Amino acid sequence: MKKLIYRKLLKDYMNFFLIALFSSSLIIWVFQAVNFLDIMIEDGREYTVYINYSLLNFPKIISRLFPFVLFFSIFYILSRYELNNELMIFWNFGENKIKFTNFILFVSLFMFMIQILFTSIIVPSSQDKARSFLRDSEVNFLGNFVKPKRFNDTIDGVTIYAENKDVNGNLYNLYIKKEMLDEFEITYANKGRFEQNQGIPILILYNGETIRNKDNKITNFKFSKSDFLLRNLKANTITQQKNQEMKTTDVIVCVASIYNLKLKIISKKIDEIINCTENNKINMLKELYKRLIVPFYIPVLMLIPYFLILSSKEKKNYSKLKIITFLTGIITIILSEGVIRFLSIEYFRNLLIFLTPIIFFLFLYLMFLIKLKFKS
Template sequence: MRKKIFYKLLLDCISFFLISVLSASLIIWIVQAVNFLDIIIDDGRNISTYLKYTLSNLPKIIAKITPFIILLTLIYIFSKYEKKNELIIFWNFGINKIEVVNFFFYISIIVTILQILIVSIIVPYTQDYSRKIIKNSSINFIDSFIKTKKFNASLEGITLFNNSRDENGNLYDVYVKNGDINNFQIIFAKKGKVNVQNNQNFLELFDGRTLSYTNGNVSEFNFSKTRIVLNKFDSGAITHRKTQQVSTINLFRCYFQIYKQTTEVDLSEILNIENCKSENISNIIREFYKRLVIPLYIPVIILVSLLLILTSKEKKFYNRKILSIFFLGLIFLILSETNQRFISKNLYSNLIIISLPIIFTIILNIIFNIKLNLKEKINDSL
C-alpha cells in the first residue's frame, strides 16, 4: 500500500509537470516562431526551412523552463493534497515526512542527471543543427526576397530595386548596386528576371547600363544582356558556430588544450573547433556552468518545494507560506542564472560559485532532518 501511495503521488506530479512544460513550451515556441518569420519574409527562405529552424529551438526552450515547472508542479501538488486532506492518508499509513523528503530527493538526482544530459548533449546538437539549416538553405528570391518599389538589401553586399513586376516574374526599371565603398558597381536595366539553374539563383538583366567604380577609376558601358549570380552574396544570417553550439566534448578538448598553453593562442583551426582561443576562455567556462552547474539547482528547488510539508492548512497564513516558498524557489532560480555573470578565469572564485547548489542542498537536508526527527522524537515522548 505504501508503494501505491508513493506511486500515485509521483504520477500526479509527472502528469502535471508534462502538461505544464508542454503547454508553456508551446506558448514560448509560438512567440519565438512569430519572431522568426523574417526568415521567410525578409530572407526569402521556404516554409520547410522555417519549420525546421523553429522546431530545432524546442529542446532549448524545454530545458530552460524545466526547473521553474518543477517548482510550480511540486508546490501545486502538495498544496492541493494538503487542502484536500490527502496528505493525512500518508501519515495515517505510517509514512514519515522524512521518507517523502528522501523519496523526492532521490528523484531529484535522477532528474538532475537527465537535465545535464539534455543541456550538454541534445541542446548543443539541436542549436548547431539550426545553424546548419540556415547555412545550407536556399533562398526563394522571386516569391519573397525581391519586393516591388522597395530597396531590397537583405543580402550583404547587394541592393536591388525594381519599379514593377508582372505575373510572369519579369522585373521592370531595375536598379542593382553591389560591392563596398571603395569598389562598387551600379546597374540600371529596363528589364530583369530571376532564373534558377542547378540550385543557383541568377538575376538576368536586359537593355541596361553599368557604372563601375574601382580604386578611384570610373568606367561605364551598355549591355543588352548580363547575369548576376545571387547565391554568392551572404544573406546576413549568422552561420558560424557559436560557443553554445559546440559540443560539450569539444569544449572540454578546447579548454584543456588552452589551459596547457602559457601564451595567448588560437586553436580553432588546429582542433577544428570554432572560437577555441584564449580570449574566449571565459565564455567556454560560462558554457560549462550553464550545462553542468545550473542543473544542480534542481535538488535545491525540489527541497524548497517540500518545505510545504513542514506546515499545514490549519496554521495561520498558510497561503502566505505557500507564496513565500514559491518566491524562495524563484530566488534560487534567479541566483542560478545570474551567478554565471561572475564566472571568470579565476579557478577559486569559480569553485565557490560551482559549490553553491551543493551547499544549499546540504543545508536544506540538514533542516529537514533536524525538524522532522525532532518532531518525531517529541511525538514519541508524548
C-alpha cells in the same frame, strides 16, 4: 500500501509536469516560429529549411523551461494534496516525513540526469544541426526578400536596392552592387524582374548601365536588356559555429586550458577548437556553467516545495509559508541564471559559484532534518 501511495504521488507529479512542460514549450515555440517565418521570408529560404530550423529549436525551449515547470509542478501538487487532505493519508499510515522527502530527492536525481542530457548533448546538437541548415541552404525565393526603398543585403556579396515594386513583381529604378575578391560591379537599371531559367534564378534588367572595377581599371557599358545571374547564392548570415552549438567536450577542453589542466580522457586538442580563443574563454566558462552546473539546481528546486509539509492548512502561518516557499523557488531560479555574470578567470571565485547549488542543497536539507527532528 505505501508503495501504491508513492506510485500515485509520482504519477501525479509527472503527469502535471509533462503536460505543463510541453504545453508551455509549445506556446513559446509557436510564437518563436512566427518570428522565424518572417526571417525566412526576408532571406528567401525554402519552407523545408524553415520547418527543420524551427523544430530543432524546440529542445532548447524545453531545457529553458524545465527547472521552473518542475518546481511549480511539485509546489502545485503538494498544495493540492494538503488542500484535499491527501497528505493526511501518508501521516495516518505512519509514513515518516524524512522518508517522504528522501523519495522526492531520489526522483530529483533522475530529473537532474535528464536535464544534463538536454543541456550538454541534445540542445547543443540540435542547435548545431539547425545552424547547418542555414549554412548549407541557398536563397531560392528571391522575389520575397527584395523590399522597396531598402538596401537588401541578404545575399552574401550582393546588395540590391529598388525604389518601387508592383503587384506583378516588377522592380523599378534598381541599384545592384556585386562584390568579389578584388573587384566590384555596380549596375543601374530602370526596370527588373526575377525569373527562373532551367532552375537557375535570373534577374532580368532593362535599360541600364553596368560599371565594373577590375584590376584598378574601370569599364562601363549600357544595355537595353541584361541577365544578372544569381547562381549558388548563400545568405549573408552567420555561418560560424556559435558557443551554444559546440560539443560539450570541446567546451570542457577549452575551460581546462584556462587553468592549464590536462584531461587524459579527452583526446581533442585545444588547437582544434575554433572558438577557443583568448577573448572567448570567459564565454566558454559561462557556457560550461549553463550546461553542467545549472542542472545541479534541480534537486534544490525539488526540495524547496517540501517545506510545505512542515505545517498544515489549519495553522495560521500556512499561507505565509506557501508564499515564502514559492518566492524562495523563484529567487533560486533567478539566482541560478543571474550568478553567471560573476564568472571570471579567478579560480576560487568560479569554484565557489560552481559549488553554490551543492552548498545550497546541503543547507536546505540539513535545515529540513533539524526542523523535522525538533518537531518529533
